[in-house]
Amino acid sequence: xxxxxxxxxxxxxxxxxxxxxxxxxxxxxxxxxxxxxxxxxxxxxxxxxxxxxxxxxxxxxxxxxxxxxxxxxxxxxxxxxxxxxxxxxxxxxxxxxxxxxxxxxxxxxxxxxxxxxxxxxxxxxxxxxxxxxxxxxxxxxxxxxxxxxxxxxxxxxxxxxxxxxxxxxxxxxxxxxxxxxxxxxxxxxxxxxxxxxxxxxxxxxxxxxxxxxxxxxxxxxxxxxxxx
Amino acid sequence: xxxxxxxxxxxxxxxxxxxxxxxxxxxxxxxxxxxxxxxxxxxxxxxxxxxxxxxxxxxxxxxxxxxxxxxxxxxxxxxxxxxxxxxxxxxxxxxxxxxxxxxxxxxxxxxxxxxxxxxxxxxxxxxxxxxxxxxxxxxxxxxxxxxxxxxxxxxxxxxxxxxxxxxxxxxxxxxxxxxxxxxxxxxxxxxxxxxxxxxxxxxxxxxxxxxxxxxxxxxxxxxxxxxxxxxxxxxxxxxxxxxxxxxxxxxxxxxxxxxxxxxxxxxxxxxxxxxxxxxxxxxxxxxxxxxxxxxxxxxxxxxxxxxxxxxxxxx
Amino acid sequence: xxxxxxxxxxxxxxxxxxxxxxxxxxxxxxxxxxxxxxxxxxxxxxxxxxxxxxxxxxxxxxxxxxxxxxxxxxxxxxxxxxxxxxxxxxxxxxxxxxxxxxxxxxxxxxxxxxxxxxxxxxxxxxxxxxxxxxxxxxxxxxxxxxxxxxxxxxxxxxxxxxxxxxxxxxxxxxxxxxxxxxxxxxxxxxxxxxxxxxxxxxxxxxxxxxxxxxxxxxxxxxxxxxxxxxxxxxxxxxxxxxxxx
Numbered sequence: 001x002x003x004x005x006x007x008x009x010x011x012x013x014x015x016x017x018x019x020x021x022x023x024x025x026x027x028x029x030x031x032x033x034x035x036x037x038x039x040x041x042x043x044x045x046x047x048x049x050x051x052x053x054x055x056x057x058x059x060x061x062x063x064x065x066x067x068x069x070x071x072x073x074x075x076x077x078x079x080x081x082x083x084x085x086x087x088x089x090x091x092x093x094x095x096x097x098x099x100x101x102x103x104x105x106x107x108x109x110x111x112x113x114x115x116x117x118x119x120x121x122x123x124x125x126x127x128x129x130x131x132x133x134x135x136x137x138x139x140x141x142x143x144x145x146x147x148x149x150x151x152x153x154x155x156x157x158x159x160x161x162x163x164x165x166x167x168x169x170x171x172x173x174x175x176x177x178x179x180x181x182x183x184x185x186x187x188x189x190x191x192x193x194x195x196x197x198x199x200x201x202x203x204x205x206x207x208x209x210x211x212x213x214x215x216x217x218x219x220x221x222x223x224x225x226x227x228x
Numbered sequence: 229x230x231x232x233x234x235x236x237x238x239x240x241x242x243x244x245x246x247x248x249x250x251x252x253x254x255x256x257x258x259x260x261x262x263x264x265x266x267x268x269x270x271x272x273x274x275x276x277x278x279x280x281x282x283x284x285x286x287x288x289x290x291x292x293x294x295x296x297x298x299x300x301x302x303x304x305x306x307x308x309x310x311x312x313x314x315x316x317x318x319x320x321x322x323x324x325x326x327x328x329x330x331x332x333x334x335x336x337x338x339x340x341x342x343x344x345x346x347x348x349x350x351x352x353x354x355x356x357x358x359x360x361x362x363x364x365x366x367x368x369x370x371x372x373x374x375x376x377x378x379x380x381x382x383x384x385x386x387x388x389x390x391x392x393x394x395x396x397x398x399x400x401x402x403x404x405x406x407x408x409x410x411x412x413x414x415x416x417x418x419x420x421x422x423x424x425x426x427x428x429x430x431x432x433x434x435x436x437x438x439x440x441x442x443x444x445x446x447x448x449x450x451x452x453x454x455x456x457x458x459x460x461x462x463x464x465x466x467x468x469x470x471x472x473x474x475x476x477x478x479x480x481x482x483x484x485x486x487x488x489x490x491x492x493x494x495x496x497x498x499x500x501x502x503x504x505x506x507x508x509x510x511x512x513x514x515x516x517x518x519x520x521x522x523x524x525x526x527x528x529x530x531x532x533x534x535x536x537x538x539x540x541x542x543x
Numbered sequence: 544x545x546x547x548x549x550x551x552x553x554x555x556x557x558x559x560x561x562x563x564x565x566x567x568x569x570x571x572x573x574x575x576x577x578x579x580x581x582x583x584x585x586x587x588x589x590x591x592x593x594x595x596x597x598x599x600x601x602x603x604x605x606x607x608x609x610x611x612x613x614x615x616x617x618x619x620x621x622x623x624x625x626x627x628x629x630x631x632x633x634x635x636x637x638x639x640x641x642x643x644x645x646x647x648x649x650x651x652x653x654x655x656x657x658x659x660x661x662x663x664x665x666x667x668x669x670x671x672x673x674x675x676x677x678x679x680x681x682x683x684x685x686x687x688x689x690x691x692x693x694x695x696x697x698x699x700x701x702x703x704x705x706x707x708x709x710x711x712x713x714x715x716x717x718x719x720x721x722x723x724x725x726x727x728x729x730x731x732x733x734x735x736x737x738x739x740x741x742x743x744x745x746x747x748x749x750x751x752x753x754x755x756x757x758x759x760x761x762x763x764x765x766x767x768x769x770x771x772x773x774x775x776x777x778x779x780x781x782x783x784x785x786x787x788x
Contacts, residue, residue, distance in 0.1 A: 010318050031724065041724070066313045072375070075278040075308035077300040103348030107681040147562050150328045154570040161577045 003083060005058065007090035020056060021094070025102040028214035029109050036168065040110050043120060046102065047188035048126065050131045050161045053098065055152050059093040060134030062145050084223050088132055095128040099149050115195050119204065123191045130184050130211045133218030140222045164189040184214045229292075231256045231383055231414045232277065237286035239272055246272045247283065248438035254383075254416060259409050261429030262418040265534040268435040270418050271311065274387050277416070278308045280419050288381070291327045295373070304332060307381030311388045315360045321347065322356040325378045332379035342378050350374045350404060366397025373401065384408065385416045390424065402428060422525045432524070436532045449527045456481065458526050459492040459501060462515040463508055466490050470511045477503055481532055488515070493522075493530055545635045549643035552743060553617060555677050557651045563613060568655045571606045572662055573598060578663055579667055596670060599663035600753075601722060604745045607684055608713040610652035611692025617644045618696045623781055637787050638780075645689055652685045653678070673750035682754070683768055684745040689778075690775035691741070697782035716742040719736055 011017050028042030028049065047074055063086075064070040073083060103121045106114045115122070135152075142148035160166055162176070163185030169177050180186050191207040234256040238249040245270045264270045266366045276283045277290070283355040290302045315324050325343045334342060350370040360368055370377050373389055390398045402432070405428060409415055419425060425432055425446075431448060434442040442449055463470070464530075466485050469473050474490070475483045479498035484491045494500040501519055508514050552614045557563065573597040585594040621630055621640060629638055660677065663669040671677050691712065718725065719735055720742040726732040736745055737760070744764040751761035 002327060006319070006323075006330075010316065013318050057574060067317070068310060068312045069316060071312075072308065072310055072314045072328070073331065074280045075303060075306065076328070077333070078331050079300070083516065096301050150562065150566055153572070154566060158570075158577060159572070168579060173335065176580065213396040215567055219635070 001086060003078070003086040004090050007087055007096075010060065010150070011057070011094070011115075021053060021098055021182065022101065024052070026105060029102060029105045033113065034205075037193055039192060040114060042104065043114065044189065045160075045165060045195070046124060047127055047131075047185055048156055048165055050095065050099075050128055050188075051134065051156045051159070051185075052153075053095060054091065054128065055135040055138070055149060055156075057094060058132060059141055059145055059149065060184060061087055062138065062139040062142065062148060066143065066145065069220055074091050084136070084219075085178035088129075091132050092125075092129060092186075093203045095132070096125055099124040099128060112184070115198060116201075119195050119201060120192065121210070123188070123195070123204070126208050126215075127184070127188045130188075130215040130218070133215040133222065134184060136222030137218040138222075140224065159183050162186075164193075170200045185210060187211050187214070193204050229256055230254060230289075231291060232416075233289040234277070235285050235287045237273075237276060237285040237288065239269075239276060245438050246408065250438075250440060252433065252440060254414060255431075256414055257409070258410060258430045258453055259405070259415045259417055259428050261425035261432045261434065262416060263422070263425060263432060263528060264418075264435035265435075268437055269438045271387060273435070274308075274385055274416070274418065278306055280301055280308075283485075287408050304379070305382045307334050307376035307379065309384070309386040309389045310375045311391065313360075313368050314369065315371060315375065317359065317361055320357050320359055320496065321352055321363075321374075324360070324375055327376040328375045328533075334379060342380070345376045346378045347388070349377065363395075366400070369393050369397060370401065372400065373404065378504050381413065383414045383416075388420065389417075390419065390421065396540045398424075414430045415444065420520050421530065422523075426524055434528060435529055437536075440497075441531050442527065444460065446524055450522055450524060451494075453522045453527055454494050456493050456522055456526070456530065458520045459494060459504055460516075460518045460520065460521055461490045461492065461504060461508055462488055462517070463490065463511060464488070464513040465508055465511060467511060470508065473507050474504060477507075482533060484533075491527060491529070491540075546639050546643055546646070549635075549640055550584040553647040554651060556617075557613065563616075564655070567606055567610060567652070568658060571602045571659050575602050575659070575663060575667075578602075584613065590750060590754060592720070593751075595663075596668050596753065598751050599669045599671075600662070600746060601720075603659050603663075603681070604742050604749070605717055605720075605722060606659070607652065607656055607688055607745070608716045609709070610648070610655070610685060611688045611695075612706075612709055613648040613651065614644055614689045614757055615692045615696045615702075615705060617648060618693060619702050623696075623702065638693045638783060641693070641783060641787065645693060646784070649682070649689050649756075650684050652689070653682050656685065658680045664673065670753060677749065680745060680748045683765075683772070684741055687741055687772050687775065689769060690772060690779055693779050694782060695773055697779060697786045707779065714724055716740040719743065721748065730760070738764070738767060741768075741771070 025046070028045060029040075031042040033040050063071070068084075073208075074080065079179050091121055098120055102124060103117045103124070106120075107117050138152060139148050162172075162180045163183040164180065165167075165185055165188070169180060171187065172180070187207040187210045191211075194207070230253040232252070234250055234252040237247050237250040238245065250273060262270055262273070275281050277288065279295060279478070281301065282296075293302060295302060299444060313504070316327065319327060320341060325346055329339045329342055337449065344353070347356050350373060352367065352370060352374065355363065355367065363371065369389065373386070376384065390401055393401075393503065396529070402424060405415060405417070417429060421503055429446070431445050432442070433440055434449075444452075451532075466488055471483050471485060471490065474480060474492055477494070477500055479495035479497075480492060482493040492500070492504060501517075505514070507516060575598060579595060582594040586592070587594045588596045590597065604679070613685070619642065620626060621644065622637065631637060657678065660671060660681075664671060669693055692709055695708045696702065699705050699708065719740045722738050726736050737747065744767055747757070747764040748761045750759050
């Protein structure tokens, strides 16, 4: 588990990374509930934050590829699968802690107004994995960290808009409402809406399963590219 | 008994053949120097040997075991020093070693001991807690080597480990390599510096365009071309015309231009020295002329038609 | 003459920066197109102009707030990396090169913004009012933003810090400009959202040209802008002298 432990060492060496991890989630806890949806706004937007945080974390693998330390690793007795798996596991742990802090603060700040925090936590944790998969797949398309990260910002906002995070998908033309189901953000938004409207917990099944499937698809895509 | 046995290795990138039926044996305990011009396929060969990427056909045995079936086991006993400096810039020297040691399965007290020994060995003990960003070029190179030594490999592959450093650091590194070899490590070494090979290697393999074109001790290789001599000619104006005329002489094998100097490799006692002189005179002033016995560099030149450091791989 | 020539070549280099263009040209166009899907002929309440027009204005100015990254990148690349020794050795003052960067980045940004403006005019029939005035306003706002960013990059020690300041500045402008969520009521916050940042100031002026109302607001904004430009130019020169020579 060397790779797993060193992810923490490397990531937290830069104090700014800790700030980056927590400042946005903590800030968005305090955004009040707006006209839509019936849940404090930050908790609906959180999926976009997760995409952003996952992108920052996943950047480590791109760094390894660009500075060729991955080449060295591939000469060592560690399989590429092990490498990816240990990295992802570490990122998942980090994001889960962030999710926990986020939901916990939410309960303190919003109290009764925050519907079923446990379900929200489950949704966020599953979506964290989807987001990590997405960042891995995204980075496999690029050679430079900066480029990948700066374009990603725009892509995340667009996915948020189209996926029903910024406004209900029903506001968009009919044909788009079907198409945006192909975006992971749609399912994240869908599941927080289910919680917000207090529908039964078992309705969460479909979105959660779809998010996991997205995660697997992204991982397969992202792990195809190995070196150089 | 060979530590490495490569048979008929072929590697293609789309239609381009990078390794063309390579046969190569490396004996236990030797330092094998691998020479070749840019794009000869050295790095591809090394990567195939280290199990980083596969090959299209052929077979590799390392430590007497078939590579594909025993990949992880073999990798555990190989060290690779990469051509680029592949260190984690956000980890200290010590942590870098701890990471790579850990990846090779070392842990606890044993890992700690190995890290200290390795740092001592490459002379970086005093800098253990510094980030590589604070290191000089030579120190980075040494740490780059150290990361491949921490698990004490039986077989060490070094891909141009001395590129772009000062002579002092280079000497230190070469000394380190010699010591490792004395301790029983088998080493495969590629470089652009022919002096290094002459100093270190017990055997030399020369590659060009995906083929091995020569294989033997330095003496053997030099002997191969002992019937040749090198004429060095320095003229005022080395025109293409002049080169063309020289090339047409009987017994001339290679003519190469190096600024104002022309190097001619020609058969010994062919009387070409006189002829070269008279032709050169037609083209104006001669600054100097000399004839020498061949060196390893000339072997390389004769075989590949290229100068080792032409264009340099030091990109 | 040298200044023009240098600007010209920087401009050409910028034309090859596809990532910059993707972010500052294609992204706003994409966002506008998505937002158009839901704007759907609605009318924005307090201003009485179509929602689509407001979206267009907001997007154009929102992206101008980040245009200063161009200046920052080129100052770093040419004047703060090893390239600087080459530039220093040229027979023309280093400040000239800084001006050249400023000029070409501003123009490039104006050009990009105008392209987005034209896109909204032709595709969504957005009424921008007098295009001459729009051009002037965009030029002014862009120039001020470039100055802000050049202050960042020259004023702080580490480039990373400057980058963060830039991002923070852009986001703060959008937040104060009430792009994401309304600020609380009260005279203080209403002042903040109207005059505290280049984004709101630019919007004030554009909305005045579109509607013909709130002219005094626009004039105050213009005065603030000119004062801001002067102050920023002076501090930029000060920081530049400290850092570049």
